[in-house]
Amino acid sequence: MIHVNTKINGDDVEFLCDPRETLLDALRDKLGLTGSKEGCGTGDCGACSVTMDGRLVCSCLVLGAEADGKEIGTVEGMAEGENLHILQEKFIEHAALQCGICTPGILVATKSLLEKHPEPTETQVRYWLAGNLCRCTGYDKIIRAVMETAADLRKAS
Amino acid sequence: MQYHTPSSFDDAVALAKDAQGVTRFLAGGTDVLVQLRADIVTPDVLIDIKKIAGVSDITREGEGWRIGVAVTGAEMSEHDTLGKEWPGLVEAMDLIGSTQVQGRATLTGNLCNGSPAADSVPAMVAAGVTVSVTGPNGERKVAVEDIPTAPGKTSLEAGELVTAVHVPARGKSGGDAYLRFIPRTEMDIAVVGCGVNLRLDGKKIVEARVSLGAVAPTVLLVEEAANAIIGTELDDAALDALAEAASAACNPIDDKRGTIKFRTHVAGVLAKRAAKIAYQRAEAAS
Numbered sequence: 001m002i003h004v005n006t007k008i009n010g011d012d013v014e015f016l017c018d019p020r021e022t023l024l025d026a027l028r029d030k031l032g033l034t035g036s037k038e039g040c041g042t043g044d045c046g047a048c049s050v051t052m053d054g055r056l057v058c059s060c061l062v063l064g065a066e067a068d069g070k071e072i073g074t075v076e077g078m079a080e081g082e083n084l085h086i087l088q089e090k091f092i093e094h095a096a097l098q099c100g101i102c103t104p105g106i107l108v109a110t111k112s113l114l115e116k117h118p119e120p121t122e123t124q125v126r127y128w129l130a131g132n133l134c135r136c137t138g139y140d141k142i143i144r145a146v147m148e149t150a151a152d153l154r155k156a157s
Numbered sequence: 158m159q160y161h162t163p164s165s166f167d168d169a170v171a172l173a174k175d176a177q178g179v180t181r182f183l184a185g186g187t188d189v190l191v192q193l194r195a196d197i198v199t200p201d202v203l204i205d206i207k208k209i210a211g212v213s214d215i216t217r218e219g220e221g222w223r224i225g226v227a228v229t230g231a232e233m234s235e236h237d238t239l240g241k242e243w244p245g246l247v248e249a250m251d252l253i254g255s256t257q258v259q260g261r262a263t264l265t266g267n268l269c270n271g272s273p274a275a276d277s278v279p280a281m282v283a284a285g286v287t288v289s290v291t292g293p294n295g296e297r298k299v300a301v302e303d304i305p306t307a308p309g310k311t312s313l314e315a316g317e318l319v320t321a322v323h324v325p326a327r328g329k330s331g332g333d334a335y336l337r338f339i340p341r342t343e344m345d346i347a348v349v350g351c352g353v354n355l356r357l358d359g360k361k362i363v364e365a366r367v368s369l370g371a372v373a374p375t376v377l378l379v380e381e382a383a384n385a386i387i388g389t390e391l392d393d394a395a396l397d398a399l400a401e402a403a404s405a406a407c408n409p410i411d412d413k414r415g416t417i418k419f420r421t422h423v424a425g426v427l428a429k430r431a432a433k434i435a436y437q438r439a440e441a442a443s
């Protein structure tokens with residue numbers, strides 16, 4: 001077993017993992033952070049999206065051992081207590097989800113997008129989210145929720 | 158499976174030399190971890206090279222560039238100067254996978270995975286990129302086109318690994334481009350890819366390299382295609398000769414993504430289009 005020291009959503013965390021274990025499995029099975037989902041397990045669907053040192057990655061394609069010394073951000077770190085992140089509020093407002101499996105990954109991915117590109121074009125949002133698959137609600141509502149969040153954040157700043 | 162994080166390439170080589178069973182080097186993991194999870198390749202020893210100093214750096218090397226073996230596609234795209242000098246190379250890398258994959262995937266991984274459809278490899282071949290390889294028998298420098306030998310196979314010997322990617326000096330009046338055909342707009346594997354890199358003297362092409370991906374068991378450097386445009390001003394006759402030479406070099410497979418006939422034709426079309434873009438870029442740099 002490998003002893004991993006990492007930081008998740010700002011908290012210092014330690015866990016033991018098998019060398020083959022993915023970060024996604026460690027998050028879900030060792031740490032009880034089940035917001036990140038496994039869709040494909042091969043880096044195609046984005047449901048397991050997290051940030052590692054601020055960089056958007058698929059946690060199914062990162063080993064738990066690789067998280068050592070890194071800072072991980074998951075969907076659990078978005079809301080502050082009962083207060084939802086503005087993206088989460090907008091997704092509810094726009095009904096930008098149905099079954100919800102893809103939603104945590106899309107939230108993490110769009111948060112990362114808006115941090116890098118506060119004024120994205122619709123095309124930019126669609127390309128950024130090309131690796132986040134949704135099989136029920138379609139993408140339009142998601143794109144509209146993201147575009148409106150970006151506009152609101154610009155007004156607020 | 159053992160997991161190691163050596164702090165130097167010498168340590169990595171020593172670990173690989175002593176390893177029993179299947180050994181894999183881990184950089185971004187976008188191929189290695191997919192293969193591990195799908196039980197296609199189950200390493201007994203996994204050597205993560207990301208803790209070696211300098212592997213995430215893009216640095217000047219003379220007038221050219223040294224790209225560390227763990228530099229990600231996202232880091233290449235975000236770099237201030239690399240993409241201005243070598244837009245084709247950076248764009249080719251950027252075509253691979255999603256935003257998430259870009260956060261991890263590397264040029265070296267794309268090369269060592271040995272896929273004939275790897276997008277960054279034709280762009281590297283056209284650009285004349287070389288890699289440093291180290292192993293139990295010392296170091297050597299190898300042209301990118303000499304690394305892949307067959308689908309999923311490379312000329313790297315047991316215990317050898319790539320330690321750096323060397324991009325040549327851009328120099329004056331040069332331009333490169335890479336284009337691929339996929340049936341979608343994103344998140345797909347090249348049906349055909351084509352890289353072109355050329356240099357002008359006035360309006361005349363004086364140097365050129367043309368490469369093709371996904372139309373043969375390995376990425377191809379097509380000298381006949383380059384010769385078709387060297388000495389020309391990329392007029393219609395030169396473009397037609399280029400397309401003909403590119404198509405003639407194809408030896409593709411027939412599969413659900415493209416027939417032999419389709420791939421052979423598209424190789425010529427992409428070669429023309431990529432050459433025009435590279436030519437425009439070279440003119441703009443003149």
